Amino acid sequence: MKTLGVDAVDFLDVGALLSDEERIVRDTVRAFVRDRVLPNVAEWFEDGTLPRALGKQLGELGLLGMHLRGYGCAGASAVAYGIACMELEAGDAGVRSFASVQGSLAMYAIYRWGDDGQKEAWLPRMSAGDAIGCFGLTEPDFGSNPAGMRTYARRDGADWVLNGTKMWITNGSIADVAIVWANTDDDAHGRASAAEAQDVRKAAGIRGFIVPTNSKGFVANDVHRKLSLRASITSELVLQDCRVPPDAVLPNARGLAGPLACLNEARFGIIWGAMGAARACYETALDYAKTRVQFDRPIGGFQITQQKLVNMLLELNKGTLLALHLGRKKDAGQLRPSQVSFGKLNNVREALAIAREARTILGANGVTLEYPVIRHMNNLESVLTYEGTSEMHTLIVGKEITGLDAFT
Numbered sequence: 001m002k003t004l005g006v007d008a009v010d011f012l013d014v015g016a017l018l019s020d021e022e023r024i025v026r027d028t029v030r031a032f033v034r035d036r037v038l039p040n041v042a043e044w045f046e047d048g049t050l051p052r053a054l055g056k057q058l059g060e061l062g063l064l065g066m067h068l069r070g071y072g073c074a075g076a077s078a079v080a081y082g083i084a085c086m087e088l089e090a091g092d093a094g095v096r097s098f099a100s101v102q103g104s105l106a107m108y109a110i111y112r113w114g115d116d117g118q119k120e121a122w123l124p125r126m127s128a129g130d131a132i133g134c135f136g137l138t139e140p141d142f143g144s145n146p147a148g149m150r151t152y153a154r155r156d157g158a159d160w161v162l163n164g165t166k167m168w169i170t171n172g173s174i175a176d177v178a179i180v181w182a183n184t185d186d187d188a189h190g191r192a193s194a195a196e197a198q199d200v201r202k203a204a205g206i207r208g209f210i211v212p213t214n215s216k217g218f219v220a221n222d223v224h225r226k227l228s229l230r231a232s233i234t235s236e237l238v239l240q241d242c243r244v245p246p247d248a249v250l251p252n253a254r255g256l257a258g259p260l261a262c263l264n265e266a267r268f269g270i271i272w273g274a275m276g277a278a279r280a281c282y283e284t285a286l287d288y289a290k291t292r293v294q295f296d297r298p299i300g301g302f303q304i305t306q307q308k309l310v311n312m313l314l315e316l317n318k319g320t321l322l323a324l325h326l327g328r329k330k331d332a333g334q335l336r337p338s339q340v341s342f343g344k345l346n347n348v349r350e351a352l353a354i355a356r357e358a359r360t361i362l363g364a365n366g367v368t369l370e371y372p373v374i375r376h377m378n379n380l381e382s383v384l385t386y387e388g389t390s391e392m393h394t395l396i397v398g399k400e401i402t403g404l405d406a407f408t
């Protein structure tokens with residue numbers, strides 16, 4: 001979209017900072033979203049569903065676990081992965097969520113913390129989209145504070161037996177495999193105070209389990225009546241005496257650092273994804289402002305509308321530059337978790353502000369699914385909350401700059 005030689009969307013020409021490979025990823029995923037997602041997504045959103053077949057298509061494009069190496073994964077750079085997330089979320093956050101949960105949470109947990117047998121057993125099928133994964137960390141009573149989790153895995157002979165409930169789990173009922181995080185430490189159960197028990201779990205008690213969803217004692221129930229991220233399956237996982245073999249436990253993950261390391265990967269994708277949703281809203285509003293006539297002139301000719309559009313453009317371009325900067329740091333092995341928090345906090349906050357502003361420019365049309373804006377706006381409410389709320393990321397950055405922990 002060019003006016004007088006300057007791109008009205010990529011105003012700072014961030015695209016020029018990408019490599020040929022990164023541009024190919026951008027163009028390929030953008031075309032996929034244009035052809036396969038955009039024509040259908042309003043209907044999926046309205047029906048509250050996401051077709052399972054989309055997983056296979058994303059697998060064929062090499063987008064599932066694309067930043068992992070070996071086991072059928074593409075071995076792409078972090079920036080290329082981020083760009084894919086941005087283009088997917090320009091379609092819908094539900095589609096990006098699918099890819100995030102599959103690649104950055106379920107597959108990454110196995111890739112980072114599993115043994116060779118576990119990797120061989122699951123990763124090739126998951127990267128192809130033949131097996132779908134989900135990631136169960138949050139519980140009904142433990143969201144921002146996962147260290148308090150009640151889900152418990154006890155030894156029974158060589159097996160493990162899991163009991164507990166996980167809540168708000170993306171892909172839960174369509175998954176073939178669930179990565180379930182559970183406390184394993186009897187000591188934590190016996191502690192006098194909840195705080196003491198939590199410390200024991202945090203240090204070593206929490207472990208990850210690969211649970212095939214056809215295991216006896218595993219049930220997934222869908223969450224209904226969501227008004228956000230509707231083109232995505234969200235479920236409760238109930239584990240009742242769910243028995244898994246000894247090789248179900250991820251041998252290399254101990255304590256809360258196990259799941260939190262996976263969250264870094266998915267949060268990184270969100271930094272980019274949020275800018276995809278923001279871009280779609282900005283483009284829609286710009287286009288609308290140039291064609292919608294009131295008082296005998298396009299509304300884009302009014303100073304207030306221009307101010308809104310320019311403010312949106314500033315944050316869109318700054319947020320995209322931030323994503324690229326953090327991506328380059330990640331590729332150099334220099335990205336700290338608190339910097340990921342910085343990026344998620346800023347880009348989701350600004351994307352939501354852009355979506356809300358875009359909606360005002362569309363007037364009444366802004367509240368219908370005929371335009372993508374309110375769908376993105378509603379989705380971003382979930383994105384603001386999941387993978388750590390904006391308050392949690394504020395406190396993570398706050399702790400880094402002050403050295404003081406303000407969580408409790």
Ligand code: TGC
Pocket residue numbers: 096097098100101135137138143144145146147170202203255256257258260261263264266337386387388389392396407
């Ligand atoms: P704390 O004492 O700070 O840390 C415990 C251990 O973990 C280590 N650690 C990390 N390691 C890797 N990456 C990180 N980002 C890490 N953050 C902390 C830490 O070094 C320590 O290790 P060690 O070896 O010393 O034991 O733990 P805390 O209990 O005080 O919690 C800190 C807090 C609040 C930041 C953390 O609990 C948190 O991030 N809470 C938010 C929970 C969250 O983000 N949940 C997301 C669930 S998954 C999801 O939402 C998927 S949405 C999917 C979609 O559809 O896209």
Ligand code: FAD
Pocket residue numbers: 101135136137138140141142143144145167168169170171228229234382385386387388389390391392406407408
């Ligand atoms: P709470 O933790 O109860 O927080 C409520 C409010 O209190 C928030 O504003 C929070 O920031 C604030 N608050 C809490 N503690 C503090 C504090 N110390 N200081 C200041 N404010 C505080 N989880 C998974 O494990 N896997 C998934 O696949 C997954 N998918 C999701 C999909 C969707 C659509 C949604 C909406 C959520 C999903 N989640 C998933 C769960 C998500 O990670 C949690 O909702 C999130 O971590 C927040 O937890 P909570 O909802 O229990 O809110």
